[in-house]
Amino acid sequence: MQNVRFPIRVYWEDTDAGGIVYHANYLKFMERARSDLLRQLGFGQDAQRDRDDGVLFVVASLNINYHRAAKLDDDLEVVTRLEKLGRASLIFEQNIFRGKERITTGKVRIGVIGARSHMPTPIPDDLYEKIRPWAEA
Amino acid sequence: MQNVRFPIRVYWEDTDAGGIVYHANYLKFMERARSDLLRQLGFGQDAQRDRDDGVLFVVASLNINYHRAAKLDDDLEVVTRLEKLGRASLIFEQNIFRGKERITTGKVRIGVIGARSHMPTPIPDDLYEKIRPWAEA
């Protein structure tokens, strides 16, 4: 998969009294980028919540390294690459940059669960087929 | 209703790069205090979400004045008074203090809606009877 770039502007809500972005908020930035990818593939997460055969993407594990601190008004970019596509899981590499500077590097494992059952569930075929060629790029 | 006091400790997550509590986060503090009141009355909000006759309490309107700024590590208190109890709505006065100092003053109107219908719904009788004497205190 080619890298997909998602822009983030840093607002007051994202910062803390240290004058920098609060560490947990980078996870929100990463999630926005993943949700945007799904939306671009035509996958509406909200609609899935109400369908009997709906699926949800949940974070199964995550690790993140903090290299530099982002600040108020910063113009960041989340760079996302699908590292591995399984039948009921995905692994993303997601790094955050300010220009050329690496702010954080991270890896996120996503599990797919039934919206009703909350049990592990394969990715629906049509979505899987949309993700696959792109994963192989 | 007598004043009900709910303690809040200020953590990094609550602050912003101005070195003070981010203005929207006082609304979270106020909501924690209201949720705690409901819990003390034996009303479990999560259980309501799944019941056909469940009700949810939603904020219909809110106003807040910011008098002083709270800071990291501060020990605050949300002081809540039920100003008015209607059949399908409640009005709370909620002020936040640091010791004797008033940090914010606020007023919140809550509407009651069906968990499924999302339409205005009277407060269930048993809950209403629990709130009433307390509202009159």
Added chain:
Amino acid sequence: MQNVRFPIRVYWEDTDAGGIVYHANYLKFMERARSDLLRQLGFGQDAQRDRDDGVLFVVASLNINYHRAAKLDDDLEVVTRLEKLGRASLIFEQNIFRGKERITTGKVRIGVIGARSHMPTPIPDDLYEKIRPWAEA
């Protein structure tokens, strides 16, 4: 001032277990729109924090009415109008829409304080002159 429109996409982080946007998060959306206005006027809030003559814009009071609930993936718009420009304060009307539907209506009074002194301070002349014609539009 003409209305200024600022787009907001709703992500998981913005929602709560009621399936809708958590009420305090609309305040974040409104703040993003105000910060963006300042940025467009060439006013860098982060730079101000470190200057001896820097100023900060702080929320002095706010009221908000919740008309409808926004949901995950919604495409919203914060519509901001400067209602009143004072020497050390501003009043904004900020309403949030989903298409033609009004989600929230709000009014925010902003005070201007010294970044060091934390005391009320007039808006710097150059910024004031940039805001004024626009306020009168």
Added chain:
Amino acid sequence: MQNVRFPIRVYWEDTDAGGIVYHANYLKFMERARSDLLRQLGFGQDAQRDRDDGVLFVVASLNINYHRAAKLDDDLEVVTRLEKLGRASLIFEQNIFRGKERITTGKVRIGVIGARSHMPTPIPDDLYEKIRPWAEA
């Protein structure tokens, strides 16, 4: 170090439209527990921000596994153990439980930096001496 237990109540603000705690918010719970430990050792983080020789504790890296989902109103416990104490860094193991059920397991590496310099800095001697016996317990 013995395990230190820190209670967390789940409020609406912590949840998302999936009906569960939003994944990034567990990091906030973990941070509250760490801040509370420092406070119990008499270390005031806010005071440090203004001192020339002040130090800040920043997250250098973090990994977390999500085993189960916590829900609204849940009564959780963050169990924290200091795994390693260095001169300018600490490694914490932090697991979150609901009763006996493990919700998340995590490991957090903390770096110590100068409040002014933002450069790596040894833990002040008096704080180090307070942490050490406790780390060895």
